[in-house]
Amino acid sequence: MSNAKSLEELEQKQDFIRRHIGPSPAQVSDMLSALEVSSVQELIDQTVPASIRLEQPLTVGQSRTEVETLSYLKSVASKNKVFKSYIGQGYHPTNVPHVILRNVLENPGWYTAYTPYQPEIAQGRLESLLNFQTMTLDLTGLDLASASLLDESTAAAEAMGLAKRVSKAKKANAFFIADDVHTQTIDVVTTRAEQFGFEIIVGKAEDAVNHDIFGALFQYPTTSGEVVDITDLIAGVQSKKAIACVAADIMSLLLLKAPGKLGADVVLGSAQRFGVPMGYGGPHAAFFATRDAYKRSLPGRIIGVSKDRLGNDALRMAMQTREQHIRRDKANSNICTAQVLLANMAAFYAVYHGPQGLKTIAQRIHRFADILASGLKAKGIALKHSTWFDTLTVVSDSKDDVIARAIAKGVNFATNHEGEYSISVSETTTRADITELFDIILGEGHGLSVDAIAADVEANGSESIPASLVRDDEVLTHPNFNSYHSETDMLRYIKRLESKDLSLNHSMISLGSCTMKLNATAEMIPITWPEFANLHPFCPLDQAEGYQIMINELHDWLVNITGYDAVSLQPNSGAQGEYAGLIAIRKYHESRGDAHRNVCLIPSSAHGTNPASAQMASMKIVVVNCDKNGNVDMSDLKAKAEEVSENLSCIMITYPSTHGVYEETIREICDIIHEHGGQVYMDGANMNAQVGVTSPGFIGSDVSHLNLHKTFCIPHGGGGPGVGPIGVKSHLAPFMPNHSVINVPGTNIGNGAVSAAPYGSAAILPISWAYITMMGSEGLKQATEMAIVNANYLTHELSKHFPILYRGRNNRVAHECIVDLRPLKELSGITEMDVAKRLQDYGFHSPTMSFPVAGTLMIEPTESESKGEIDRFIEAMVSIKGEIEKVISGEWSIENNPLVFAPHTQGDVLGNEWDRAYDRFYAAFPVPAVAKNKFWPTVTRIDDVYGDRNLVCSCPAVETYRD
Structure with missing residues (x-):
């Protein structure tokens, strides 16, 4: 009985392993037979040099079931103390609209998609990223925006790099940072400057003009909350032929004059408070905008508007597409990963609320700051500044007592400077919270009424934003920001965009070197738990005990x-x-x-x-x-x-x-x-x-x-x-x-x-913690072994039809293979691009194309794909080989065949005219398997040259939209 019970427990423990690994035991047996080996171990012996194989197994522990894993992690998460955060400094509590939470952040149709290097099957997220860029341009008042960077501080470091590249102060080697910029930003920029050999000067903002610099960085509003007109500071920097960079709070820009209107050359910041949880520091999308004159030096990716083969508007990554792979050491940055999922969330937040809704949120935040300030000043509390958007800095000789009372009530303030503490109100702040803040700062029995103070503020108006800095222009006027304010409309808009994109929930994404494998649902669930999602990264460490336990365990496993x-x-x-x-x-x-x-x-x-x-x-x-x-x-x-x-x-x-x-x-x-x-x-x-x-x-x-x-x-x-x-x-x-x-x-x-x-x-x-936990030592090794099995089986089958460029010992490959299309291209004129696009008609994302060798496809099936899916991919590639042979034989001309017209949209196939050498049905359904799960690209082949020559990186004009 005990043996049976232990066997049952072992099977349960291994349940996740067999669900993560795609091939069944029978499929593994069939693949090994095709490879003419008797076991997985024999294949590993043939593939991996014996001299580097581990002598001892991993010691990360036995695999745990999904239920065990989530139960334990919940107990760990519960050790985090989720206090009300007024810390600010670039991170704020926010309300994530549930329609976005469920249908974007928690939706594999959005989170499993790959970088949109294949735009014909990525039009949905490209439109959302274009919304993000348009939002950035409107709020910053500049000409050109990127599709997101990693965080505000690294964006500031990128701004410094851009400034050095484009500044006409060529002999200058110093970058100025105002001392009221966020502390973490000064830290990151200083680190970057040290590597470049730049000098960093940190000082009062007004001192920037007193130094020989190639650029300067200002915070707007400052980290302590002051709203300052920096027009003259910007002009002073520019008078020295230097570049003026501004790190801005995105929510404040609904009420404050755009930094671009103040003359800034670069504006950057975090989009976190547009509906993305603080998450103990990330991930969050940074926004970055600059002048059109500097577009060739803009770091990261730009989404541009182009045309497809039929003349329809189509979106694509412009100019910077994989530019680090092309320009290598001459690249503007080493950025490969952006923050697309989070940029999409922020863009959808703007779409859902619209310009008026966003302005209402910003006004409410500012009004609460005014009410808090008015009450404190009425009680003789000294404020450091007379202007603010959402952050008040209190000058106090009883700081320690106030902070102790705040902690006792589960409240965090920012406490960076001696004799000062700061309070940043947010979208989540309520009237009851303001009353609680009065209690904490003044002690109970203060006699203040939030309603009475609010009425007084309303009657007398607010001067906490200088009149010269009040925003007076319209923003987000494009229909995309003015059409989807009911949940029904928003839900359908999100779904409409999602349906344009091919993700892992549709088919295998066989990108070599990119490892597009299963992102299990059980791994994803904890990221939206409040205990993980709602912590400020600068909260006291004793409030983040759960994070520390999880991080330390993950650290030890990775070691x-x-x-x-x-x-x-x-x-x-x-x-x-x-x-x-x-x-x-x-x-x-x-x-x-x-x-x-x-x-x-x-x-x-x-x-x-x-x-x-x-x-x-x-x-x-x-x-x-x-x-x-x-x-x-x-x-x-x-x-x-x-x-x-x-x-x-x-x-x-x-x-x-x-x-x-x-x-x-x-x-x-x-x-x-x-x-x-x-x-x-x-x-x-x-x-x-x-x-x-x-x-x-x-x-x-x-x-x-x-x-x-x-x-x-x-x-x-x-x-x-x-x-x-x-x-x-x-x-x-x-x-x-x-x-x-x-x-x-x-x-x-x-x-x-x-x-x-x-x-x-x-x-x-x-996510990674849960993956390692549920796989355990045994499962992690199996994943590697099955990645090798799948890759070698794929290689073996494709090698019957295509040359494989490189192989290792015993004619084996590791986890991916490179299919050489150059011989076929020479015979037929069909390019690797044609093959990549034709695969989309078969329902597959194109493999990695022309990297690391031009004229090739690099293919990686991963361990999570079943033999059935791999066979379906092989069938598609073999069918495409047959199509190429028809071009070689002359049955189809090089100008008229399904490869050069690929991918085929519904509009293309169902159009009134059809003068192709192949029939419509074959264009869309080249093999029977496609009909079972047809994915339709929504645009035909995109004209890359047109897009770069006519760069547009914001939503098309309203007139175009209406047409």
Whole structure:
């Protein structure tokens, strides 16, 4: 009986593993048979070099069921104390409209989509991002906006980089930051400046003109709440040929004059308080806008309006599309992940409330600040400023008593400065809250009536926003912001956009190197729990005990999985992780008196963000060649390591390689670099082919970033969020990022921050925590093994019809393969683009195209796809091969065939005219399986050239919309 019971418990424990891993045991058997191996282990033995296979299993524990996992995590979350937050400083409580919460944040149709590099099947989120850009332009008063950056502080760092690129003060090397900018922003910008070799000057805002600078940053309103007319400050900066940057509060811009109207060159900030929870620091979308003249230097992505093949308006990513992969070390930034899901939430918040609704919210916030201020002043309480939008700073000699009373009532104030505390009211503040604030500050029995004070404020008017700064222009006039204010209309608008996009809830997304695997529902549930969603990142640590427990457990598991000694969870994207890892290497060398070590070796096959990140760390890049098999050319590596030996800082290498193979020489590569005094940075993009089988620390590398949004199941969100923590060996641990507001244990005091919040995008860490918990040591290893099985089966079947570009030992691949379309292109004229677009007609997202090798498709099935889905993809590729052969044979001309017209929309197929060499039904339903689950692209092939030549990055004009 006991044996039966234990067997039943074991089956329950493994239940999640078999649900995460797509192929059934019978399907695994069939795939192994096709590969002519008798077991998964035999395939692993043939694929992964024995010298790097782990000698001991992982020790993250046994797998837990979904019920056990959520029950335990709920008990951990309950240790967080969710106080009322008046801390402000860039983070505010907000009411997430439930129609957005349920239908966007909690909807896999939105959170499992990939970056919109294939615009024909991404028109929905592209429209939402265009709304975000339009909202940004309207509120900031500038010409050009991006589709989101990572957070306000890193956006400010990007603004500094833009300022240096475009400023005409070419001899200046200093960037000025007003001392009333948010503390975390000063921290992040200073860290970035140190890597670039810029001087940072922090001082009174009015002192900016007294320095030789290439740019300056002001906060509007200031971190302590003051609303100041910065027109003259901006003009003064510009008179020195420098660039004036303004970090603005997005909600205040409904009432305050747009910074662009004050003359600002760059305006940035966080869109968090537009319906995105604080989440202990993130993820949140930053907005960024600048002048049209600087569009070629704008960091991140821009959504632009173009035309499709039939002349219809169509949206696409303009100019910056994968620009870091094209321009590499010449890129404007190393940004790869944006914050698309959160930008979409903020845009939908603006759409749902509309301009009047938003203005009402902003007016209500400001009115409560006025009421609070009026009552305090009536009782003789001194306020630091006479102007404000939502934040009051109190000057007090009884600060400690007030803070103690606040804590006792479950209330947090900002307490950054001696003898001062600040109170930031928000959308969630009520009249009862204002009464409670009076009680806390004045003590009970103060005799103040909120209703009476409100009436007095109403009667006498408010002067807390200077008359010269009151906004007098209309914003958000486009119909998209004026049409969907009932929940019914909003629900249908969200659904209409969702239906235009192909996500993982429709079919396999086989993008090589991007690991689009299952984001399990049980993993996603905790992120909206109030205990995780509603904490301010700067709340006292004893209020975040649950977060600390979860973070520490995740840290320890990642240490075990990576073979490193310490992990920083602060970087909020993979590219930020690269940057943080390179900073650690640079500081390590400096600590040893080797500051001159600044050369970074990068194989030619590297991810595009690698050279861009190295450039951001002011490293000199030396490219190492690859051999004909796609491996690092060892002769070239040895020669270049020898040549730069005295100045060698590090190598950045991806493992398995971007070519999809386990290179046999990886340990030798590490040894060569170490012999010359360098460090090994192992890009963690392909960590999903290592977990449980090998590890970067065991192989011999010193630091890696981990893409939690790939290997560890945080969803891609249509192009973000992501998390990119770094793991390091012990000698690099002291140089990981810290934070100026909340000290991060285990790092040196004084280490700069790389993200705005101490733990980056903390709110989505429970996703990876839950994945590791439910998979356990055994399941994590199985996931890696099945990724290898699926990839090799796919490769085996496709190789019957297409050449496979690279293979490793025993003719095997790792977790992905590269299909070489160049021979077919030469014979037929059909391009890799044609194949990619035709796959959309078959219901599939296009694989990674022309990276890392032009003219190829890189395909990664992941462990979560069943053999049935993989076979369906293979069928599509084989069918497309047949179509290409018809072009080669002359049955179809190069100008008239389904590939060059792909993808086909309903309007295209059902149009009155049809002069194609193939019939309409075949255009839409090329194989019977498509009819069972047809996905219709909503636009035909988009004209990229037209979009770049006629750049429009806001919603089309109202007249166009009406037409």
